[in-house]
Amino acid sequence: MKQQILVIYKSVTGFTEQYARWIAKELDCQAMDLREVSAKTMAGYQLVIFGGRIHAGVVDGLKQVKKLFEKSTAGKLVVFATGATPNTAGEMIEETWKNNFTPAELEHIPHFYLQSGCGMKKCRWVIN
Numbered sequence: 001m002k003q004q005i006l007v008i009y010k011s012v013t014g015f016t017e018q019y020a021r022w023i024a025k026e027l028d029c030q031a032m033d034l035r036e037v038s039a040k041t042m043a044g045y046q047l048v049i050f051g052g053r054i055h056a057g058v059v060d061g062l063k064q065v066k067k068l069f070e071k072s073t074a075g076k077l078v079v080f081a082t083g084a085t086p087n088t089a090g091e092m093i094e095e096t097w098k099n100n101f102t103p104a105e106l107e108h109i110p111h112f113y114l115q116s117g118c119g120m121k122k123c124r125w126v127i128n
């Protein structure tokens with residue numbers, strides 16, 4: 001029998017992982033790093049929640065997750081993204097979603113944005 005919910009995250013400086021762990025705690029389910037997840041892992045769940053950081057407009061890991069999800073027989077995919085963009089910048093956030101989802105995906109995949117920050121110390125190597 002399928003388990004109910006799996007939270008997956010891709011995180012470099014820790015913000016997305018923290019959100020994923022909070023969500024998993026609230027939902028009383030497991031949070032896993034995307035690196036540990038296969039289509040076979042996903043197949044065991046009715047609902048998969050994926051969280052990725054926004055990196056230069058791209059939701060990091062989303063392409064990979066969409067492919068894994070298609071291969072798996074998991075029931076439903078929900079996506080959240082974290083970024084330094086303020087929550088109030090609605091148009092900018094909508095634009096990001098449009099660049100990361102097809103029109104059909106925009107309609108069928110529930111998605112939401114969570115503001116984070118920029119962990120300059122940890123991500124210095126990313127900027128250089």
Ligand SMILES: Cc1cc2nc3c(=O)[nH]c(=O)nc-3n(C[C@H](O)[C@H](O)[C@H](O)COP(=O)(O)O)c2cc1C
Binds near residue numbers: 011014015085117126
């Ligand atoms: C090189 C770089 C590019 C970024 N691009 C964006 C962006 O396009 N939009 C945004 O909202 N945040 C952007 N950010 C901020 C990150 O998305 C934010 O710090 C994110 O929550 C980091 O997630 P993590 O701690 O899970 O790795 C960028 C950060 C860096 C270092």
